Amino acid sequence: MSRRAEQSERLERALDGGPTPHDEETREMLAAAGALRPGYQRSPSRVRDAKEAMLREFARVQNPQEAREDAGSGDGLDEPEIHREEIELPDGVQLVLTDIEDITPERAEKTAARIARILNTRERDRQS
Structure with a gap:
């Protein structure tokens, strides 16, 4: 038997689950x-x-x-009402609040106080 035939036979046995050959x-x-x-099945x-998903999408x-x-009527997606409130801040600054929710007086005052505090902080920063 030739060397190539022997090598081929050893390779086939190893591929079929037989012993691993020792030659390099x-x-x-x-x-x-x-x-x-292939590394996966x-x-x-x-x-x-x-395949079913592709056929459904094609159809x-x-x-x-x-x-x-x-379409578009009575589906609850109508234009929301925009609420608007104008507030005068110290130093003549005009603040306009807009929201799709109701703007309560407490909420407007709280927002105005927060904006006034931010503006006062910025004025002090510019003067230093």
């Missing part, structure tokens, strides 16, 4: 064959689920829903 050439071929083997259920794109004549 056959171990290198075994490593190369192992590198060619595709799950048949995932392949099926992906949805091919058959779009018809636009409703009453």
Whole structure:
């Protein structure tokens, strides 16, 4: 038997789960064959689920829903009411509060005090 045939036979036995050969050439071929083997297995259920999802999406794109004549009415997405409150701050500064929620007098006073405190802090910073 030739050297190549022996080597081929040892490689086949090793690939079939037999003993690992000791010679360097056959171990290198075994490593190369192992590198060619895919590192993962595709799950048949995932392949099926992906195919079904693609077909559903294709059908949805091919058959779009018809636009409703009453679309946009009564769906709760109407323009919200904007509440506005103007407040005079010390030193003649005009503060305008706007919100989609009601602006209560307590909330307006609290916000005005906070803004006035920020403005006073900035004035002191510029003077130093």
